Amino acid sequence: MNRIIISSLAIFLITLSGCRDKVLITRQANSPIFQELTDWRASSFDFESSRDLNKPGKIYIYQDYLFVMEPMEGIHFIDNRNPADPSNMGFLPIYACADISIKDDFMYVDSYFDILVFDVSDKTNPTLAHRVKDVIEFDNYTALPGINEGYPIAAITEIDKVIVGWEVKEVTSQEFFFDDPFISNTFMMADASVETTGGSSTGTGGSQAQFTISNDYLYTLKSDVLAAYQISMDGSLIAGASITINRDTETLFPYNNHLFMGTTTGMVIYSLTDPSTPEYIGHIDHVQSCDPVVVDGNRAYVTLSTSVNCWGTNQLDVINLDNYASPSIIQSYWFTNPQGLGLDGSTLFLCDGDDGLKVFDRSDDNAIQGNQIAAFPSIHAYDVIPYNGVLLMTGDDGIYQYDYSDITSINQISLIPITNI
Numbered sequence: 001m002n003r004i005i006i007s008s009l010a011i012f013l014i015t016l017s018g019c020r021d022k023v024l025i026t027r028q029a030n031s032p033i034f035q036e037l038t039d040w041r042a043s044s045f046d047f048e049s050s051r052d053l054n055k056p057g058k059i060y061i062y063q064d065y066l067f068v069m070e071p072m073e074g075i076h077f078i079d080n081r082n083p084a085d086p087s088n089m090g091f092l093p094i095y096a097c098a099d100i101s102i103k104d105d106f107m108y109v110d111s112y113f114d115i116l117v118f119d120v121s122d123k124t125n126p127t128l129a130h131r132v133k134d135v136i137e138f139d140n141y142t143a144l145p146g147i148n149e150g151y152p153i154a155a156i157t158e159i160d161k162v163i164v165g166w167e168v169k170e171v172t173s174q175e176f177f178f179d180d181p182f183i184s185n186t187f188m189m190a191d192a193s194v195e196t197t198g199g200s201s202t203g204t205g206g207s208q209a210q211f212t213i214s215n216d217y218l219y220t221l222k223s224d225v226l227a228a229y230q231i232s233m234d235g236s237l238i239a240g241a242s243i244t245i246n247r248d249t250e251t252l253f254p255y256n257n258h259l260f261m262g263t264t265t266g267m268v269i270y271s272l273t274d275p276s277t278p279e280y281i282g283h284i285d286h287v288q289s290c291d292p293v294v295v296d297g298n299r300a301y302v303t304l305s306t307s308v309n310c311w312g313t314n315q316l317d318v319i320n321l322d323n324y325a326s327p328s329i330i331q332s333y334w335f336t337n338p339q340g341l342g343l344d345g346s347t348l349f350l351c352d353g354d355d356g357l358k359v360f361d362r363s364d365d366n367a368i369q370g371n372q373i374a375a376f377p378s379i380h381a382y383d384v385i386p387y388n389g390v391l392l393m394t395g396d397d398g399i400y401q402y403d404y405s406d407i408t409s410i411n412q413i414s415l416i417p418i419t420n421i
Contacts, residue, residue: 029154029171034161050088052419061387062102062203072145083390083401084413099211102203106235110136117235130236137223206383207292207340214254217275221252240276255295262291282325296343303338318365333369340383351381374410
């Protein structure tokens with residue numbers, strides 16, 4: 001169940017300051033275009049010819065194939081068996097998608113309130129195998145494509161329908177006019193609360209993932225809810241526990257039969273001893289910041305950044321995991337804007353925003369920043385996946401691939417470019 005509260009700020013201000021009047025105001029606003037839920041779910045998923053990358057999001061590698069999420073719009077299928085010459089195979093349009101995981105030729109993707117399961121045994125012909133309805137807490141309507149940022153968003157009142165687009169038009173709404181001169185009379189639409197009803201083959205996602213697979217379970221992290229699903233032989237899902245985290249959750253990383261969760265206020269650890277019901281084990285807090293996490297051995301690496309919609313600081317924390325119930329910081333390093341990161345053996349790959357990709361020897365916890373192996377500064381780096389000696393990295397201008405089989409001589413071998421820059 002979802003609840004979208006657009007008018008909470010208005011209610012809060014009314015509590016603090018007397019409201020002189022309520023008035024009807026007509027203004028230009030983004031007005032949602034709706035579709036009946038049954039019609040939306042009846043839509044087919046036709047694999048299209050390849051599209052150029054426009055705004056790549058999450059990346060995922062499976063059996064030498066690269067899957068690139070175009071947030072809210074669909075997934076690019078790329079043949080990456082030759083990383084020096086990747087081939088764009090096609091595009092699967094999936095509205096309101098953001099995350100992906102793959103196991104045994106079944107691909108799991110979120111779409112609005114549902115999880116879709118596609119059979120991708122034939123990479124040129126993905127087919128919908130299952131749909132799990134009403135299990136995703138989808139509440140970020142402003143992430144949907146088509147919003148004109150020059151206008152406010154109109155009240156969302158059709159709670160039993162799906163928003164499939166936006167149009168700017170005149171909208172009349174009831175607004176509050178305050179008699180306090182220090183409170184501006186801005187456009188705040190009233191009454192806008194909305195409620196909406198092991199021998200396997202598993203791929204690898206980046207450090208920004210909110211879908212992940214551990215053994216025979218899919219775990220999803222959406223709107224501060226951690227949900228567990230057992231994966232059946234035919235790819236279908238059996239729901240396990242759904243756990244409210246009570247933090248602003250961001251990322252999910254599986255390791256050693258545990259889930260390591262990045263939140264805006266700290267790293268949280270859950271045990272998968274009972275995989276259907278993850279159990280809280282411990283946490284470590286930090287200042288409010290964006291927070292991807294990766295883990296290897298008894299060390300976790302957490303980047304904190306002041307990226308868009310984040311606050312706090314820009315640093316890398318190295319965390320001791322000798323005791324999962326009581327993790328502790330060993331060392332912190334300050335960077336420009338650290339975001340996604342990846343590990344391979346003693347090598348740490350770090351995306352440092354406008355300062356680009358940086359590569360470090362992490363064998364000495366207290367000297368990581370001084371043990372830089374390589375740097376690629378002319379790229380805004382977002383996230384990485386190290387895979388079989390090849391590093392895949394998402395940048396502002398495309399998906400970069402680097403051969404690091406010789407760590408002393410890392411070379412860029414390809415770029416899948418973005419075309420709208």
